[in-house]
Amino acid sequence: MTQPLPLSTILRHPLASKRCMMIFHQNGEETMELFELLSRYEAVGPIGQGSYGYVCSARDNDLVERFQAKPPEEYEDASLTLEEREEVYDTNTLVAIKKLRQLFENNQPRMWLCATREIQLMMAFQHDNVMSATDFFIPLGGVEMMTYDSILQLQHTFDGVYVVMKKMDYTLREVLDSTIVTAAELAPGYETWLRRLRLLMANCGEVNADVSSTPTPVRASRLNVKAEAQGEDQAAAAPHSSTEQSRSGGREDVEDEAGATVPSSLDYPVAAAAAAAAPTNDHDAPVAKTSTDGGFEGKGGGDDEGAPVCCPLTTVALHSLTRDYRKFILYQIFRGVGYLHLCPVIHRDLKPENIMLDRSYGTRITDFGQGRDVGLNATTDYVQTVLDNCTQWYAAPETLTVAINSPMGFIDHDSFHGVDVWSIGCIAAEMLIGRPLFYTTSMGGKSQLLSIFRVLGEPSASAIESIAEYRDKETRELFMNSVKKLVKTAPPSNTITPTLAELLRSPYGDEDEDEVGLIIDCLRWDPRERITIQAALQNPFFTKDGYDPVIDPEDTAKRVPSVRPEDISEPVSGRAFLWNLFLERHPEVKELWNSLVAKHEEELKVKKAAADT
Structure with missing residues (x-):
C-alpha cells in the first residue's frame, strides 16, 4: 500500500488564525499582501489578484487528515510516477482562498454589497459545474486575542473577509x-x-x-x-x-x-x-x-x-x-448556468476569465459578485456601458442598454435565461473560430452594438420592442431613439457577408452542423427567441455523444435569499450582516462569543457589587 505524503502533527486552536505575507507579481510589478488564515489552512503560494482582492493557494489540514485516513483509489495505482502522485495529493488537499479586502475603507456600499451577495450565493450552491464556498471566515487573531473586548472591536472594525473554495488549475x-x-x-x-x-x-x-x-x-x-x-x-x-x-x-x-x-x-x-x-x-x-x-x-x-x-x-x-474539448467544456458551462437559473440567479458577466477548469477539464462557473452597472451618457445621447472591453464582447445587447437606476424589469419569465445564453453563445463561438466573435476596440455600448449589427445585421422591430418593453418611459425612449440611429449605420440583414453561419468555421475543419446551429440559437437578437438552457442540453450536439441533459440530478437548487441594498446601505449594517453570515458558517464562534458575553456580564455584576459595598 502506498503511503500518503506525511503531515506534520501540530496542536492548533480551531478558531485561531496566523499571518503570512504573500508576494504577487502582475504586469511587472510586485505587490505584498498580508493573509490571515485559520489554523487549519497552511499557506502555499499566491495565485492571482484582481480589483476586489487577492487569491492564494493553501493546504487544508482537515482534507489532509481525511486523505491520510482514506486515500483515493487512484493514489494506490502503483504505476503512478512521483509527480503524478503529488498531483493527486494536491488535487485532494489544496484549496484556493480569496481575500476580499478594503470592503469598507472607501465607504462605497457596492463593495460590500457585491461581496455579501457573492458569499451568500457561494455558500448555497451545490453543483459540480458551479464554484461554491467550502468555508467563509473573518480571522479572530491568535488565542490571546479571543477576549470580549478584542472580538467586540473586531465586529465593528473588520475590513476584509476570506472565502475558501476548490482550487482549480486554469481559467478558460x-x-x-x-x-x-x-x-x-x-x-x-x-x-x-x-x-x-x-x-x-x-x-x-x-x-x-x-x-x-x-x-x-x-x-x-x-x-x-x-x-x-x-x-x-x-x-x-x-x-x-x-x-x-x-x-x-x-x-x-x-x-x-x-x-x-x-x-x-x-x-x-x-x-x-x-x-x-x-x-x-x-x-x-x-x-x-x-x-x-x-x-x-x-x-x-x-x-x-x-x-x-x-x-x-x-x-x-x-x-x-478541437471539437471534443469544445463540446465537453460547453456542456458543463450550460449545466452550471442552468443550475444558476434554477436558483434563480442570472450571472450577467460570463466570459472566459470567469470559467475555471481543472487538469481533467472539469469546468466551474465562478465570480458571482462582479455584475457590472451600466448607465446613460446624456451628452452623447446613446446608451453607454461601464463594462470593461473584455466583458462587453460577451454582453447581451439588452445589458448594454440598462439604466443604472433601472430595475432588472426587462428580464421576465420568457427572457430570464437570455442574458447568460447570449454570453455562452459568444464563448462557444470563440472556442470554435479562435477569436472573439463580437470583437471591438472601442469602449461602450454604442460600439459594441455596432459590432453586433455587423455580424447579425439590424434587429427586427419586434426584437427592439422586446428588449425595450420593460424599460421605464425615459430609458425606453432613449433606447429606441439610439437604436434607430445605429440601425441606419448597420447593413441590412440580407446583405451581411459573410453570414454568421459562414463565420462559424473551425480552422481544424471539425465544426458540427448541430454545434453551429446551437450557437446561432444562442445569439438571437430577441431574448425570448434564444434557446433555453434545457433545450440546449437536449441538442443533438450533446445527446448523440451520450451527454446527460439533466441539469440538477441531486435536486439541490434552491432560491437563495438575496440581501437588499437598503438593508446594508451603511458600513455598520454591512459589517453586521457579514458578521452574522460568519456566525452561521461557524456556530462555534457564536458559542465562544456567548460565553465571553456571559463572562463579561458576570464580571460587571461583581464590579458593581464591589462598588456598592
Whole structure:
C-alpha cells in the first residue's frame, strides 16, 4: 500500500488564525499582501489578484487528515510516477482562498454589497459545474486575542473577509491562450475560404471590416516554442482524463528569431487592462504541440507549417479548441448556468476569465459578485456601458442598454435565461473560430452594438420592442431613439457577408452542423427567441455523444435569499450582516462569543457589587 505524503502533527486552536505575507507579481510589478488564515489552512503560494482582492493557494489540514485516513483509489495505482502522485495529493488537499479586502475603507456600499451577495450565493450552491464556498471566515487573531473586548472591536472594525473554495488549475482564457493553431493544422479548404473572405472584406469596405476580418496565416521566421511530445491519437481523444492536455493549459509566448512576440488573446489592446483586473493562475499549463519550423508559404508547402495562424483584426494567434474539448467544456458551462437559473440567479458577466477548469477539464462557473452597472451618457445621447472591453464582447445587447437606476424589469419569465445564453453563445463561438466573435476596440455600448449589427445585421422591430418593453418611459425612449440611429449605420440583414453561419468555421475543419446551429440559437437578437438552457442540453450536439441533459440530478437548487441594498446601505449594517453570515458558517464562534458575553456580564455584576459595598 502506498503511503500518503506525511503531515506534520501540530496542536492548533480551531478558531485561531496566523499571518503570512504573500508576494504577487502582475504586469511587472510586485505587490505584498498580508493573509490571515485559520489554523487549519497552511499557506502555499499566491495565485492571482484582481480589483476586489487577492487569491492564494493553501493546504487544508482537515482534507489532509481525511486523505491520510482514506486515500483515493487512484493514489494506490502503483504505476503512478512521483509527480503524478503529488498531483493527486494536491488535487485532494489544496484549496484556493480569496481575500476580499478594503470592503469598507472607501465607504462605497457596492463593495460590500457585491461581496455579501457573492458569499451568500457561494455558500448555497451545490453543483459540480458551479464554484461554491467550502468555508467563509473573518480571522479572530491568535488565542490571546479571543477576549470580549478584542472580538467586540473586531465586529465593528473588520475590513476584509476570506472565502475558501476548490482550487482549480486554469481559467478558460488561459486554456484558449495556450492553443496555437499552426498553418500545418489548417483544414483543407480553410485557406480558400480565407482568401474568399478577404476578397469580400475588400469589396464590402469599412462597414464590415471590424468584424468580418478573419484569421490569416502570419509569416514568422524561426519559432521558439516549448513543445510537448504527444501522439495524434491523444490530440483527438475526448477530454475526460487529466493527461489529455494536447490543446490546453497556461499561456506561453511565441517568438520569432528577431524576438517579435506572437501575442495571445490577453494581448488584445483593450483586453490587457481587463486581464490585469482578473485573477491569474500560479500554474503554467502545457503548451500545445507546435513545430519549430518558421514561415508560411501556404497549406502543405514549404518549411513554415509550424507558423501560427493569426487574425488580422486582433493581430492575435488563433486559439480554437478541437471539437471534443469544445463540446465537453460547453456542456458543463450550460449545466452550471442552468443550475444558476434554477436558483434563480442570472450571472450577467460570463466570459472566459470567469470559467475555471481543472487538469481533467472539469469546468466551474465562478465570480458571482462582479455584475457590472451600466448607465446613460446624456451628452452623447446613446446608451453607454461601464463594462470593461473584455466583458462587453460577451454582453447581451439588452445589458448594454440598462439604466443604472433601472430595475432588472426587462428580464421576465420568457427572457430570464437570455442574458447568460447570449454570453455562452459568444464563448462557444470563440472556442470554435479562435477569436472573439463580437470583437471591438472601442469602449461602450454604442460600439459594441455596432459590432453586433455587423455580424447579425439590424434587429427586427419586434426584437427592439422586446428588449425595450420593460424599460421605464425615459430609458425606453432613449433606447429606441439610439437604436434607430445605429440601425441606419448597420447593413441590412440580407446583405451581411459573410453570414454568421459562414463565420462559424473551425480552422481544424471539425465544426458540427448541430454545434453551429446551437450557437446561432444562442445569439438571437430577441431574448425570448434564444434557446433555453434545457433545450440546449437536449441538442443533438450533446445527446448523440451520450451527454446527460439533466441539469440538477441531486435536486439541490434552491432560491437563495438575496440581501437588499437598503438593508446594508451603511458600513455598520454591512459589517453586521457579514458578521452574522460568519456566525452561521461557524456556530462555534457564536458559542465562544456567548460565553465571553456571559463572562463579561458576570464580571460587571461583581464590579458593581464591589462598588456598592
